[in-house]
Amino acid sequence: xxxxxxxxxxxxGEMVPKDKAMVSVFDRGFLYxxxxxxxxxxxxxxxxxxxxxxxxLIAGLKTLHFQKLPAGIKxxxxxxxxxxxxxxxxxxxxxxxxxxxxxxxxxxxxxPTVVITTKEGIPYNDExxxxxxxxxxxxxxxxxxxxxxxxxxxxxxxxxxxxxxxxDANVDEALMLNYEGLLTEATVSNLFLLKGxxxxxxxxxxxxxxxxxxRVVIEIAGKMGLEVKQREIRHEELYSADEAFLTNSLMEVMxxxxxxxxxISNGRPGKITAWLHKKYVELVKE
Numbered sequence: 001x002x003x004x005x006x007x008x009x010x011x012x013g014e015m016v017p018k019d020k021a022m023v024s025v026f027d028r029g030f031l032y033x034x035x036x037x038x039x040x041x042x043x044x045x046x047x048x049x050x051x052x053x054x055x056x057l058i059a060g061l062k063t064l065h066f067q068k069l070p071a072g073i074k075x076x077x078x079x080x081x082x083x084x085x086x087x088x089x090x091x092x093x094x095x096x097x098x099x100x101x102x103x104x105x106x107x108x109x110x111x112p113t114v115v116i117t118t119k120e121g122i123p124y125n126d127e128x129x130x131x132x133x134x135x136x137x138x139x140x141x142x143x144x145x146x147x148x149x150x151x152x153x154x155x156x157x158x159x160x161x162x163x164x165x166x167x168d169a170n171v172d173e174a175l176m177l178n179y180e181g182l183l184t185e186a187t188v189s190n191l192f193l194l195k196g197x198x199x200x201x202x203x204x205x206x207x208x209x210x211x212x213x214x215r216v217v218i219e220i221a222g223k224m225g226l227e228v229k230q231r232e233i234r235h236e237e238l239y240s241a242d243e244a245f246l247t248n249s250l251m252e253v254m255x256x257x258x259x260x261x262x263x264i265s266n267g268r269p270g271k272i273t274a275w276l277h278k279k280y281v282e283l284v285k286e
Contacts, residue, residue: 008083010076010116015083027113029096032104033155035113036060040091041249042118043284045081047091048249050074052212060151061095065106070095070114080116089120090250096154123250129277132255132269133172133246135186137235138162142185144178144207152209159187173246175238175259178207183233189246189254190214193237194226194272200237203230213247213280220279226272243270253277 009021028034038053047053054074061069077091094115101108140161142149158176166174166187173186183202185191190211193200199221202208218228238244244256244264253276255269 008080010080010114012114013072013076015079021115023096023113023115024099026099027096028098028100028109029094029113029154031100033153033157034064034104034106035094035096035154036064036152037092037094037154038152039249040077040093041123041252042081042086042089042091045087047077047081048284049212049216050077050091052215053093053249056152056210056212057093057095060153061112063147063151064097064153066095066097066112067107067110068112070112073114073116076114076116080118084118084120086118086120088122089118090123092117092119094154124252124254128251129254130269132257134258135171135173135175135256136166136169136260137238138165138174138176138187140165140176142176142178142207144180144182144184144205146207149184149207150204150209163187171258173256177235181235182206183235183238184208185211186246189248189251191233191256192217192245192247193233193241194243194245194270195237195241197225197227199226199228200233200241201228201230202233206232211248213249213252216283217247217253217276217280220276220283224275224279238264241265243273245270245273245276253280 007018009016009018038057040047040053096113098109098111098113162174162176175186176184178184184206185208204210221228238259246254255273257267
């Protein structure tokens with residue numbers, strides 16, 4: 001049976017059936033990866049922390065020197081969710097610079113392209129949370145000095161290559177170091193380490209994309225008495241952590257139990273990680 005909940009796509013404010021949704025072959029998102037995107041979790045028909053995702057999206061567009069910022073995205077997002085009857089799932093917002101006018105000149109395009117899609121379903125099942133994730137440290141590195149570190153760019157090739165390394169190693173994720181050998185993030189998630197009563201996460205200056213869920217978890221941890229430190233973290237500190245976990249809008253809070261074949265602590269999901277995830281879910285319900 002055809003799933004009617006995913007049949008509508010919003011392109012530049014117009015609702016289009018999925019099988020008729022098209023973007024120009026001259027669009028700079030297709031030609032150059034010239035754009036940004038946000039992925040938002042939907043709970044009970046409501047996109048969680050949408051304002052914060054929009055804030056990061058707009059900041060990314062400004063960093064990329066977009067001449068015109070798109071309007072109406074939040075309204076269009078609500079319409080797509082309603083049209084597709086999404087209860088629990090995923091909202092994806094993609095904004096490109098639009099059609100090519102003259103080469104790669106970023107100031108030549110006047111009208112951006114906005115595509116909004118949805119998908120019904122819970123991204124990660126209970127088994128993933130009870131088992132935890134295994135990861136490797138990828139060979140490919142991130143340039144911590146690039147302004148693109150703070151932009152969720154449509155050109156995701158560095159992360160895709162790292163994810164390919166994870167696939168080759170038959171693990172769930174890959175962590176990336178910067179050019180100074182400091183930890184940054186995973187391919188689609190932010191990283192946290194627990195050491196005693198301190199919760200460590202790589203600083204923005206290390207070359208990370210500051211995640212929306214990362215921000216929420218930092219706030220929850222602080223309120224619950226954990227000392228949160230955003231700082232440089234050496235690669236070697238992974239292996240002495242009491243617990244480790246990953247965060248993003250879709251996975252929420254996911255235990256990290258193994259790095260490069262070496263167990264984190266006892267090799268099982270940690271109690272503090274589970275507690276933080278529980279508090280996160282409670283916040284969502286509120």
